[in-house]
Amino acid sequence: MTRLTGKILVVDDDSAICLVIAEALKRQGHIVRTVGSIAERKEALPVFAPDVLITDVMLPDGDGLDDVAAIIAQEPDLKVIILSAQNTLNTAVRATGQGAFEYLPKPFDLNELSRAVTEAISVRASSHAPRSDGEGSGEDLPLIGRSPQMQEVYRTIARVVSNDLNILVLGESGTGKELVAEAIHSLGPRRARPFVAINMAAIPRELIESELFGYEKGAFTGAMQRSAGKFEQAEGGTLFLDEIGDMPMDAQTRLLRVLQSGEITTVGGTRPVRVNVRIIAATNQDLTNLTAEGRFREDLFYRLNVVPIRLPPLRERAGDVPLLARHFLDQAALGGLPRKSLSDGAAALLELYDWPGNVRELQNLMKRLTVLTRDQEIQVQHLRQVLTFAESLADPSGIGVVELREAARRWAREQLAVGGDMSASELHDRLLGVIEPVLLGETLAAMDGNQIRAAATLGMNRNTLRKKLTHYDIDPAMPLRER
Ligand SMILES: Nc1ncnc2c1ncn2[C@@H]1O[C@H](COP(=O)(O)OP(=O)(O)OP(=O)(O)O)[C@@H](O)[C@H]1O
Ligand SMILES: [Mg+2]
Numbered sequence: 001m002t003r004l005t006g007k008i009l010v011v012d013d014d015s016a017i018c019l020v021i022a023e024a025l026k027r028q029g030h031i032v033r034t035v036g037s038i039a040e041r042k043e044a045l046p047v048f049a050p051d052v053l054i055t056d057v058m059l060p061d062g063d064g065l066d067d068v069a070a071i072i073a074q075e076p077d078l079k080v081i082i083l084s085a086q087n088t089l090n091t092a093v094r095a096t097g098q099g100a101f102e103y104l105p106k107p108f109d110l111n112e113l114s115r116a117v118t119e120a121i122s123v124r125a126s127s128h129a130p131r132s133d134g135e136g137s138g139e140d141l142p143l144i145g146r147s148p149q150m151q152e153v154y155r156t157i158a159r160v161v162s163n164d165l166n167i168l169v170l171g172e173s174g175t176g177k178e179l180v181a182e183a184i185h186s187l188g189p190r191r192a193r194p195f196v197a198i199n200m201a202a203i204p205r206e207l208i209e210s211e212l213f214g215y216e217k218g219a220f221t222g223a224m225q226r227s228a229g230k231f232e233q234a235e236g237g238t239l240f241l242d243e244i245g246d247m248p249m250d251a252q253t254r255l256l257r258v259l260q261s262g263e264i265t266t267v268g269g270t271r272p273v274r275v276n277v278r279i280i281a282a283t284n285q286d287l288t289n290l291t292a293e294g295r296f297r298e299d300l301f302y303r304l305n306v307v308p309i310r311l312p313p314l315r316e317r318a319g320d321v322p323l324l325a326r327h328f329l330d331q332a333a334l335g336g337l338p339r340k341s342l343s344d345g346a347a348a349l350l351e352l353y354d355w356p357g358n359v360r361e362l363q364n365l366m367k368r369l370t371v372l373t374r375d376q377e378i379q380v381q382h383l384r385q386v387l388t389f390a391e392s393l394a395d396p397s398g399i400g401v402v403e404l405r406e407a408a409r410r411w412a413r414e415q416l417a418v419g420g421d422m423s424a425s426e427l428h429d430r431l432l433g434v435i436e437p438v439l440l441g442e443t444l445a446a447m448d449g450n451q452i453r454a455a456a457t458l459g460m461n462r463n464t465l466r467k468k469l470t471h472y473d474i475d476p477a478m479p480l481r482e483r
Contacts, residue, residue: 005029006051006121011041012083013060021054024110025117037061045071050078052101052120054113057084057091065091068098079120083108087146092154093161093187103158105151142179144327147317153180156309161188166259168244168304169282171311174360177282178242180309185238190278193237198230200251201243208251210267213258219268231264231275238278244304245285245296256300279304314355314362319410322347324359328366329378337370343379345472348411348434353387380441381475437472440465444476451476 008030012018018034025032033048035041038061045053053071057064068080082095085106095103101123102116143150160167161184169177178197185195203211210219214229230239241247247255258264259279263272281304290296314321326342333339342350355361365386373382411431440458447453455465469476 004118004121005031006117007031007048008033008052008054008117009041009044009048009050010034011036011038011053011055011059011064013037013056013058017056017083020110021113024114028114028118030117038064038067045075052079052081052117054081054083054117057082057086065094065098065100068095068100072099079123081113081116081120083113087151087154089143089154089157089183092151092158096158096161103155105146105148142183143176144324145317145320146323147312147320149312149317150320153309153311156307157184157187160184160307164278166278166304166306167280167309168287168307169280169309169311170287171282171284172313172358173284174358175311175313176359177284177311178240180311181238181240181280181282184280185240185278188278190237194234195238195240196230196234197240197242199242201246205248205251208248209254212251212255213264214266214269216266216268219266223268226266229264229266231258231277232273234277236276238280241279241281241304243283244281245283245287245290247296249295249297252297252300256297256303259300259303314358315353318351319414321351321353321355321362324362325350325366328363329370331363332367332370337367338376340370340373341377343377344430344434345380345437346378346383349380349383349438351411379473380438433472436468437474440468440472441474444469444474449477 005028008025010018010021010025010032012021012034013036015034015036018036022032022034033044033050035044036059038059041053041055041064044050055064055068065082065084068082072078072080079101080099081102081104082091082100083104083106084091084095087105092103092105101120104113104116143154157180167181167184169180171177181197182195185191198211200208210223210227210229212229212231214227214232215223217223217225241255258275261272262274262276264275265272287296287301287305291298291301314324322342325347329340329342350362357364368386369378369382372386375382411434440454443457444451444454447457451462451465451469455462458465460468466476
């Protein structure tokens with residue numbers, strides 16, 4: 001087996017990152033050079049003539065993504081791998097739009113990076129031209145979340161925005177399936193044309209075909225005039241087939257025929273008409289199950305499922321909860337309600353909940369808290385008033401040490417990755433500042449507010465407990481679940 005090696009230029013202003021990458025790649029036989037700015041990158045490119053450019057986005061002298069398209073235009077064989085700590089959908093889409101070969105969110109996995117480098121070198125011969133379209137200008141992209149799971153979603157979205165592949169969005173209720181469909185539409189070349197959604201579960205089964213394909217005047221009783229169906233309304237744009245698992249069998253058969261032929265015939269019509277529509281379907285059901293039970297056509301499933309996008313339930317990306325929660329508080333404020341902030345303790349508590357209604361449930365809760373909370377800052381005690389799960393945490397046997405530890409671990413990792421310059425002792429203080437007030441409050445609640453018993457349970461002296469209660473602004477008389 002011949003080893004695929006080449007010349008790699010690494011651009012990152014963090015010399016530690018440069019060093020780690022360089023060491024790993026050299027060990028694999030690559031020739032590596034590292035620089036720390038856009039200016040140095042410009043200088044090194046023509047001289048060093050790398051096969052692969054690995055570049056950070058936020059560089060001291062500007063945005064490292066800005067002239068990637070220009071670099072590739074000059075050197076079409078060059079493969080560019082983007083590393084970024086700004087792990088938003090925007091970055092993923094911009095990287096792809098600029099013609100980058102791969103986008104890796106920071107913190108990245110070294111194995112993944114070296115795999116990407118090997119892959120880049122191996123496909124160098126069959127290089128493809130950069131694209132400048134398909135790049136949304138959008139600053140405020142609708143999807144919030146920086147968890148690795150959402151990064152994966154962003155990367156898939158970035159890969160599909162500028163083609164017409166059928167997409168199947170999967171995920172529990174409230175995970176953002178419709179939002180993803182809208183994002184794909186609004187970032188792609190069809191964005192100037194309509195985005196039309198139809199919910200299979202909300203339409204009486206006998207009306208589905210006329211809704212989808214339209215009908216002619218007199219096609220059935222009550223058809224007083226010709227009516228355009230959703231396919232026709234979406235011409236040139238995107239049709240979002242929501243709750244596809246609820247589509248009746250006969251309608252599935254007709255839909256399959258339309259997808260195969262690219263033509264629709266209206267109900268009562270005779271002449272098939274060509275349609276140009278991108279299809280994005282979504283469901284919270286397990287289509288494989290439905291297929292096995294004979295309730296969903298297998299051939300239709302394969303047609304729709306060209307690129308699946310799986311949206312993780314919120315409980316599996318709890319690290320995104322504080323970000324989303326604060327976003328929804330801002331959103332509520334835009335609607336004219338007073339602007340509320342969220343204490344770190346309250347945010348940590350929200351991370352522990354399992355969110356059966358996912359992002360939608362969090363959104364609704366933030367709206368409710370905005371209305372119900374009189375203080376400017378939403379704190380742990382406010383959550384207790386509205387969340388039954390916080391009550392269950394007050395049960396000493398249900399404190400959920402496992403979940404707590406899990407949340408703390410995730411949080412610590414994230415802080416170390418994002419904060420960069422935070423020392424371990426700062427992190428220790430902050431982590432304790434999040435967990436300790438929750439622990440104190442819950443213990444007091446379990447002891448019916450009795451500080452002597454709470455102090456004994458916690459293994460601390462009563463004065464220490466009192467000091468901590470003052471420090472964290474916990475009212476010892478009021479940590480009760482009844483509040
Ligand atoms: N990542 C996200 N960032 C910001 N808002 C989000 C995100 N995901 C979902 N939302 C918001 O949560 C709500 C629910 O999302 P959406 O309607 O897309 O979910 P869904 O998966 O289609 O749910 P259902 O299966 O119940 O139809 C919407 O108001 C949406 O704007
Ligand atoms: Mg939906």
